[in-house]
């Protein structure tokens with residue numbers, strides 16, 4: 001990694017191209033668990049395990065975004081960024097992203113209260129998501145914003161996911177997929193705002209390098225989350241069938 005302070009900053013075009021290249025190469029759309037999901041190869045229980053564990057990630061998002069808010073001295077920045085907290089928490093108890101995720105949980109046959117309780121979240125998933133919050137807590141505002149740039153790749157993944165779920169898992173029902181539908185445009189909007197901030201603030205090569213490293217770190221966190229889910233529920237058992245360890249309660253209705 002080039003840390004020389006006399007290296008000239010990349011142009012915005014070259015910097016953004018490098019962010020895209022480094023991020024895309026590591027983004028979790030390529031993870032074997034996602035590939036299996038998109039090919040329709042996940043069982044109902046594996047899909048449930050993903051939904052249950054990913055909820056923990058969702059609950060960390062508004063917390064890390066509140067940390068980012070607290071790092072900014074700029075009302076204009078905060079005015080835009082605070083929308084991310086509201087997007088997840090909603091204006092009331094039934095309108096936010098977290099609630100949409102619980103509708104998804106019910107759609108895949110899970111008990112939303114069980115999911116909300118977080119008590120069945122895998123330890124490794126907890127560590128990965130807490131690692132994201134910890135990173136943002138300790139990072140500069142610029143690095144923290146740069147770490148959100150995995151969202152550059154999220155709209156394409158959401159569209160692919162919507163298509164795959166409609167095709168391969170029709171039993172889930174289209175109404176349960178509102179969260180993904182909503183994220184296609186929201187992630188795009190969020191990423192655009194984050195990109196313009198990063199382009200404006202990363203004025204030296206060192207800062208640009210720190211942004212790229214932050215994005216790589218975040219991509220690794222998302223990847224590790226899926227590694228944990230896969231290790232728990234996709235690993236082959238001795239007789240060649242998938243093992244389903246420690247499974248949460250099913251929805252009663």
Ligand SMILES: O=C(O)c1cc(C(=O)O)c2c(n1)C(=O)C(=O)c1cc(C(=O)O)[nH]c1-2
Pocket residue numbers: 061147148149150151152153154157183
């Ligand atoms: O389902 C996904 O694949 C996925 C990926 C990402 C991402 O790429 O960071 C986010 C989300 N979902 C998401 O729902 C979300 O709210 C979100 C916020 C952030 C962030 O870092 O600020 N990433 C993501």
